[in-house]
Amino acid sequence: MNSELSLLVEKYGSPLYIFDAQNAINRIHKIQKELGCNVKLCYAIKANAFLLKALKDEDILFEVCSPGELSICQKYKVAPEKIVFSGVCKTEDDVRRAYKMGVNTITLESKAHLEYLLSVVGTEEYHSQDVIIRLTSGNQFGMSESDIYECIEKIKECSNIKIRGIHFFTGTQKKIKKISEEITFIESFCTELQEKTGVFFDSIEYGPGLGYDYFSISGESLNFENLKEFSALIKNSKYNYVIELGRFIASPCGKYCTRIMDIKTDEEANNKYIIIDGGINHINYYGQMMGMKTPKIDHIAYTRLNGADIGDYTIAGSLCTTADIVIRKLSLSSPAVGDILVFNDIGAYSVTEGIYLFLSHPLPAILLKNNDSYELLRNSMETFSFNS
Known part of the structure; x- marks a missing residue:
């Protein structure tokens, strides 16, 4: 899976969201089995409208909370x-x-x-x-x-x-x-x-x-x-x-891939920093204020240095603000510039709640995985035109 993710990042760039359609469908079926016959399931699409295309034919309802979300339903012919x-x-x-x-x-x-x-x-x-x-x-x-x-x-x-x-x-x-x-x-x-x-x-x-x-x-x-x-x-x-x-359905159905852009050490403060090309504008875990908790992360290394230099790193994003701390302490083995960090369980809200226009960074591309194939739902998109 890691080699597949690295190839997708090479093709579509980073940062990159990947949402798993079959995962979402399977999760809905599993939830429905737990609920009684007097219950109808309703997916709140504000959690992740990009899953709607995969879920529209399921035996569920869809809660929309804005005229824009209603238009998304029309686009996908819900x-x-x-x-x-x-x-x-x-x-x-x-x-x-x-x-x-x-x-x-x-x-x-x-x-x-x-x-x-x-x-x-x-x-x-x-x-x-x-x-x-x-x-x-x-x-x-x-x-x-x-x-x-x-x-x-x-x-x-x-x-x-x-x-x-x-x-x-x-x-x-x-x-x-x-x-x-x-x-x-x-x-x-x-x-x-x-x-x-x-x-x-x-x-x-x-x-x-x-x-x-x-x-x-x-x-x-x-x-x-x-x-x-x-x-x-x-x-x-x-x-x-x-x-x-919403959150309960979508959370485990997404990954976010971001590339390590720089690594540096503040020797006086005894801190090691990794700078990624993503940040808090794209990553939003409920209850992770200022990166004080560590979600499930995979490290895809393109090069492996001799030995296993395991150290603790502060993961900081690309935004020009001291608030852009994604994780305060993450243990990694020999990270290098160009490596990829994969944030798991990011299927809910991160893709819709981020402060995307801050500093005019591009919007990440979005892929929808259908079994073994991938569909590009949105290409990487520049935002500077919105801010000028």
């Missing part, structure tokens, strides 16, 4: 009946577009979103539209309980808006205890809501925020232990669940 259109900043035009496309579900994040939808259904060709109403968890997302009650009374008067359920999400990398508390709360809220309004639904759209362990060798097994515990919590629920997962 079936509208698989799309859940979320996001806090929808306009009436956005809602109209989703309605005319026939998306599966529109998420109502505020009273304004309902007003937009009411306007749209009053002027466009009639069809039934499912919605989910997002309950806030005490932040800028979703509605208060009183606003939800107010919206439901208005929805009662509109024959083609159907409440599919309530949407609830509080964050990522949560412990199972927190998830258990949230399930108890949201089910209780939904039951009380239906009793008071007389509007009945059987679905809860929930983002459990299952934790993904980036920094330990045993992380993969721990990840699925949490999934099994979570599945047991909702297995016998009277509600059907749509479970939103």
Whole structure:
């Protein structure tokens, strides 16, 4: 595999993202086997939209949170009946577009979103539209309980808006205890809501925020232990669940290759530095502030010096800021300029959350691996034109 990666870097340049389509599909199937028959899986494409092309035909839903993500779904011809259109900043035009496309579900994040939808259904060709109403968890997302009650009374008067359920999400990398508390709360809220309004639904759209362990060798097994515990919590629920997962699906499905550009030593401070052509603009592991934790990394050496000069190195990126520390301490054997460092488990968020325009560095190329073949989804792209 290392020789294959080195050839890909030679062909497409570095830094380079490689996302594994079959890995993502297999992971989805494995997750589905753990979940009960009352659960539908939903992939939050904000985690990595580049996997969408590989996943579009899977028996799952896709959460999109912006008009741009909706356009990505159109580009890859994702079936509208698989799309859940979320996001806090929808306009009436956005809602109209989703309605005319026939998306599966529109998420109502505020009273304004309902007003937009009411306007749209009053002027466009009639069809039934499912919605989910997002309950806030005490932040800028979703509605208060009183606003939800107010919206439901208005929805009662509109024959083609159907409440599919309530949407609830509080964050990522949560412990199972927190998830258990949230399930108890949201089910209780939904039951009380239906009793008071007389509007009945059987679905809860929930983002459990299952934790993904980036920094330990045993992380993969721990990840699925949490999934099994979570599945047991909702297995016998009277509600059907749509479970939103992004990070948990995409994380192990990507690699990031970056080349060693320079090696230097600060003898007075007793520090050894490796400068790579990537940096914190491309590498984003949850919980790795200022490089204080070490993810899973492979070292591809083009030359091997005599002996095994094993040392600890600080890995710094190419950005002109002291914040660009990727790893504080990485043990390597005889690293050399031109060698490649491969960051594993980088399939979620790094490719979309980076500060890509800082210092006008090029965007990395992106490959999608399909079994033994590779497809170029995006070539390396200069960014200086955006900044000038």
